[in-house]
Amino acid sequence: GEDVEQSLFLSVREGDSSVINCTYTDSSSTYLYWYKQEPGAGLQLLTYIFSNMDMKQDQRLTVLLNKKDKHLSLRIADTQTGDSAIYFCAGGATNKLIFGTGTLLAVQP
Amino acid sequence: KAGVTQTPRYLIKTRGQQVTLSCSPISGHRSVSWYQQTPGQGLQFLFEYFSETQRNKGNFPGRFSGRQFSNSRSEMNVSTLELGDSALYLCASSLGGEGYGYTFGSGTRLTVV
Numbered sequence: 001g002e003d004v005e006q007s008l009f010l011s012v013r014e015g016d017s018s019v020i021n022c023t024y025t026d027s028s029s030t031y032l033y034w035y036k037q038e039p040g041a042g043l044q045l046l047t048y049i050f051s052n053m054d055m056k057q058d059q060r061l062t063v064l065l066n067k068k069d070k071h072l073s074l075r076i077a078d079t080q081t082g083d084s085a086i087y088f089c090a091g092g093a094t095n096k097l098i099f100g101t102g103t104l105l106a107v108q109p
Numbered sequence: 110k111a112g113v114t115q116t117p118r119y120l121i122k123t124r125g126q127q128v129t130l131s132c133s134p135i136s137g138h139r140s141v142s143w144y145q146q147t148p149g150q151g152l153q154f155l156f157e158y159f160s161e162t163q164r165n166k167g168n169f170p171g172r173f174s175g176r177q178f179s180n181s182r183s184e185m186n187v188s189t190l191e192l193g194d195s196a197l198y199l200c201a202s203s204l205g206g207e208g209y210g211y212t213f214g215s216g217t218r219l220t221v222v
Contacts, residue, residue: 033210042113042199043213088152095165096142097201097211099152 004091004100011106018079020103022072022089029091029098032065034074037086037102046074046087081107111135113202113214121220127188130217134181134202141183142211143175146197155198158183159205190221 003025012018024032030051035043049056049063049072056063062075072089084107090097114133122128134141142157142165154167158177175185181202187194197218201211 035213042115042215043201045210045212048210090152095140095157095159096154096167097144097152098154099144101151 006100018076020074031092033090035088115214132200138202140203144199
């Protein structure tokens with residue numbers, strides 16, 4: 001079945017780059033998304049990439065997609081304390097999203 | 110432009126009761142989907158509606174149901190509540206589904222006691 005895996009935790013220092021990784025099993029996803037969730041809040045869409053693209057850059061965010069390995073990554077440049085949150089990758093398929101387990105990003109000042 | 114509005118924000122119910130949650134999508138969005146978020150199971154898809162028709166349904170028991178009105182507002186209902194139904198219920202709206210992006214509301218925190 002469909003499955004999306006992420007590492008559980010990532011700790012970085014303020015100003016460093018963060019790289020959050022995601023692997024998925026279902027290659028039928030047309031779009032792949034990254035969402036951010038802060039404590040007590042809903043999900044905020046950060047960016048998404050069409051499955052026939054390899055890379056997408058959006059200000060401090062860079063998404064890389066390796067279709068052969070079914071691997072997706074989100075790079076956050078110049079990470080700030082305000083970036084501390086849980087990050088979810090998700091595959092879009094048949095009018096629904098399949099979410100990963102989420103990665104808690106902790107940014108140390 | 111108003112975002113996705115979910116009401117109520119918090120709810121406490123007793124086991125065996127039923128509950129109705131409401132979601133008002135972004136104006137012009139015709140797709141509304143619902144997700145359940147729990148610490149143990151993560152984010153799981155419940156169902157998706159487009160123009161009042163359910164297009165997709167997740168793997169949840171029949172106690173979970175939903176509907177969408179002609180103004181695109183949606184409700185989900187959970188009957189005969191169980192302790193395990195305690196969760197954050199998130200609603201997402203979209204112009205038409207994947208490819209258009211999904212915007213989420215802040216969620217309804219349901220606690221079953």
